[in-house]
Amino acid sequence: MSRRIHPDPLTSDELGLAVLAVAADHGLAAATIREVAARVGVSIGAVQHHFPTKASLQIHAFVALVDRVSARVDRAVRDSAHPIEDALAELVPLDEERRAEARVMIEFAALAVRTPALAEVQERTLRRIRDGLANALERRGVSQPGLRAAALIAVVDGLALHMASTGGGYPDEDLGAVLHDQLSLVLGERAAG
Numbered sequence: 001m002s003r004r005i006h007p008d009p010l011t012s013d014e015l016g017l018a019v020l021a022v023a024a025d026h027g028l029a030a031a032t033i034r035e036v037a038a039r040v041g042v043s044i045g046a047v048q049h050h051f052p053t054k055a056s057l058q059i060h061a062f063v064a065l066v067d068r069v070s071a072r073v074d075r076a077v078r079d080s081a082h083p084i085e086d087a088l089a090e091l092v093p094l095d096e097e098r099r100a101e102a103r104v105m106i107e108f109a110a111l112a113v114r115t116p117a118l119a120e121v122q123e124r125t126l127r128r129i130r131d132g133l134a135n136a137l138e139r140r141g142v143s144q145p146g147l148r149a150a151a152l153i154a155v156v157d158g159l160a161l162h163m164a165s166t167g168g169g170y171p172d173e174d175l176g177a178v179l180h181d182q183l184s185l186v187l188g189e190r191a192a193g
Helices: 012-026 033-040 044-050 054-079 083-089 096-112 116-139 145-165 172-187
Strands: none
Touching (some): 012 044
C-alpha cells in the first residue's frame, strides 16, 4: 500500500492531474487507478473513494485538461492584441507543456469515439473554442467566421496529430510557419507573427 506523501486531504483535482501526468509520460492506457494511486502516494481505495471506476477518473481528467486549455484560449481571445493568432498558438504544440497536452488530448479524442461521455466533453470543448474564434474573426471582419474558425481548428488539430504521431518530428518553427500561413489565407492578410 502506498503512503500519502503530504498530509493535505486528497482532492479530485489532484487525481485528475496525476492521470494527465501518467498519460503524458506513458499513455492514457497506463493511467490506471493503481498507477494514479502510486503517482499520488495513496492507496487504490483512496482513489476509488473519489472515482469508483477508471472511466469516471478519465472523464474528470479530460474535463480538467480541456478546461485548462480552453481557459488559455479564452484569455487570448479576450485579452490579446492578436486574439486569433494567440488563441490558435495555445493549441499548437510549440513547447513541452502543449506537446504533452496534445498527446493526451489525441488519446482522449480517440477514446471519445466509443465513449459517449468523453464525446460530449469533446463536442462542448470544440464548440466553445470554435465560437470564441468565430467571434474574434467576425470582429475582424472575416466572412463566414464560423466556417473559418472550424477550418483553423482543423489545421491546429492536424498539426498536433502530426507532431504526436511522428514523435515530435516536426520542428517548432515548421509548426508555427504552417499556422502562420493558414492564418494568412483565412484572414486574407499578413498574419501577425
